[in-house]
Amino acid sequence: LGEKIIEKLKEEIPQIEYERYIKNLRYDEKRSKVDHAVFIAPNLFVANWVKRKYSKKLSQLFELETGVETFVEITTKKEPSIKKLAEKKPEINQPTTSTKINPTYTFENFVVGSSNQFAYTAAHRVAEKPGEVYNPLYIYGGTGLGKTHLLHAIGNFNLKKSKTIIYATIEQFMNDFTYHLRQKTIENFREKYRKCDILLIDDIQFLSGKEGTQEEFFHTFNELHTDGKQIVLTSDQPPKKIAGLEERLKSRFEWGLIADIQPPELETKIAIIKKKCELNGIQLEDEIVNYLAANMDSNIREIEGIILKLNAYSTLVNQEITMELAKNVLNEQKREQQKEISLKEIVDVVANELNIKPSEIKSKSRNRQIVNARRIVIYLARNLTPNSMPSLAQFFGMKDHTSVSHAMKKVKELMEKDANFKVQIDELLHKIKHANSE
Ligand code: ADP
Ligand code: MG
Numbered sequence: 001l002g003e004k005i006i007e008k009l010k011e012e013i014p015q016i017e018y019e020r021y022i023k024n025l026r027y028d029e030k031r032s033k034v035d036h037a038v039f040i041a042p043n044l045f046v047a048n049w050v051k052r053k054y055s056k057k058l059s060q061l062f063e064l065e066t067g068v069e070t071f072v073e074i075t076t077k078k079e080p081s082i083k084k085l086a087e088k089k090p091e092i093n094q095p096t097t098s099t100k101i102n103p104t105y106t107f108e109n110f111v112v113g114s115s116n117q118f119a120y121t122a123a124h125r126v127a128e129k130p131g132e133v134y135n136p137l138y139i140y141g142g143t144g145l146g147k148t149h150l151l152h153a154i155g156n157f158n159l160k161k162s163k164t165i166i167y168a169t170i171e172q173f174m175n176d177f178t179y180h181l182r183q184k185t186i187e188n189f190r191e192k193y194r195k196c197d198i199l200l201i202d203d204i205q206f207l208s209g210k211e212g213t214q215e216e217f218f219h220t221f222n223e224l225h226t227d228g229k230q231i232v233l234t235s236d237q238p239p240k241k242i243a244g245l246e247e248r249l250k251s252r253f254e255w256g257l258i259a260d261i262q263p264p265e266l267e268t269k270i271a272i273i274k275k276k277c278e279l280n281g282i283q284l285e286d287e288i289v290n291y292l293a294a295n296m297d298s299n300i301r302e303i304e305g306i307i308l309k310l311n312a313y314s315t316l317v318n319q320e321i322t323m324e325l326a327k328n329v330l331n332e333q334k335r336e337q338q339k340e341i342s343l344k345e346i347v348d349v350v351a352n353e354l355n356i357k358p359s360e361i362k363s364k365s366r367n368r369q370i371v372n373a374r375r376i377v378i379y380l381a382r383n384l385t386p387n388s389m390p391s392l393a394q395f396f397g398m399k400d401h402t403s404v405s406h407a408m409k410k411v412k413e414l415m416e417k418d419a420n421f422k423v424q425i426d427e428l429l430h431k432i433k434h435a436n437s438e
Contacts, residue, residue, distance in 0.1 A: 053336075154200060209244040273289050288321065349432050
C-alpha cells in the first residue's frame, strides 16, 4: 500500500523533490496499521522535510485509498517504536537526571555577542556557583535566541560534579505532575523535583492559567530556594508580563536576577554561522556567510535550519555550496516560512472571535463554549497546518488522537446541520489564511 501511495504522490509533486526526498522513503509494512502508516527516511533531514511538506498530503492520499483517516509517521528509526515505549516505562518514576541534557549545548559552543552577553555571563556565574549567586536566574527573550541552549549549558557544566540536575520544560513538569497525581505517587514526584541540586525549567510562560501546576510549582520553588538549591527559569517574557500567573510566583521569579537576550546583531550572526559550520563540518566561503547573515532573520534556529539544508543539498547532489545555491535555499526557506501557519495563530484568532482567552482553549475546561472553541481550533489546524492528530492531541494535553478525531467529527457534523456554523468556520478559515499572507 505504501509504495502505491508514494507512486501517487510522485505524480503530484515536482520531479526534483521526488528524486531528492520521496524516493528515499521506505514503507514499513510491519509497523503500519490501517490508520497509521510508517515510512522510514534515511536521515533526520529528509524525515523533517517530508514531514513538513508532505505528511498532510500523504495522509490524504491514504484516506482516499482506504477510506480511513490515517496518521502518517515519518521516522528514521528502524526498530519498532512500541518496543521502545515498553522499555521506557519502568523508568518513568525515576528522577530525570543528566541524561536529558543535550551535550552539544555547552558554553563553549555558545557564541557571545552584545545581544546575549549579559545572559551568558549570568548563566556562567550560576553554573560555577549554583545556589550562591543569583537565585533564581530568570532568562527571557524571543524564540530561537539561545535560552534553552544556556539552560543546558548550565547543566553540562555541572554534569561531572555529582549534582542532581533536572532539566524539564514546564509542560513536562506539568505532565509529570498530573501523571503522578493520577497514579497516586505524588511523593515520588516531589522527591524528584524538590530534592535536586539544580532545577532548570524551560518556557515558564506556559504556566499561565494552570492553577494546579502553579500551586505545585510554588511549593517546589520554595523548598528548593530555602535549601539553597539553584533554580533557573526561561520564558519569552519578563515575569510581570506573563498573564494568568499568580502574583506570588511573579514576585519570586524576580527575587534573583532577570537577564534578557536580544536578537543577534550582524557580527554575532556571522560568528554563529561560522561556529555552526565548524561544528557540522561544513565549508562556506566568507562571502556566502556574510550574505546569509545579512539576509536572514535573527532566529538562530532558522539560521541552523538553513545551514543544515545547504549541507544536505550539497551532499545529495554532490556539489559545492555556491552563492547561487545559498540564495535558492534561503528563498525556499522564506517561502516556506510565509506559508506556515502556526497553531498559536489559530488559537489566537479563534479565541478573539469567540471572546474567550487563548489559555482557556488550551486548558482542560469542560465548559461548553470552550470545548466548542477547542474543537474549532482542531478542525482548522487539521486543514491549515501539517499537524498530525497525535501532535494535536499532545498540544491540547489530550490522552490520544481519538479525542482529536472525535472533535473533527463533531465539527463536520455541525457544519452539515447548521448553516450559520459553517459560515462561521469558513470565515475563520479565511481570516487565518488572510492574516498569514500579509
Ligand atoms: P530558545 O530556547 O531561545 O528558543 P534555543 O536555545 O533553542 O532558543 O536556540 C535555538 C538554536 O540556536 C539552538 O540550536 C542553539 O544551539 C542555537 N543558538 C542560539 N543562540 C546561540 C548562540 N549565541 N551561539 C550558538 N548557537 C546558538
Ligand atoms: Mg527554548
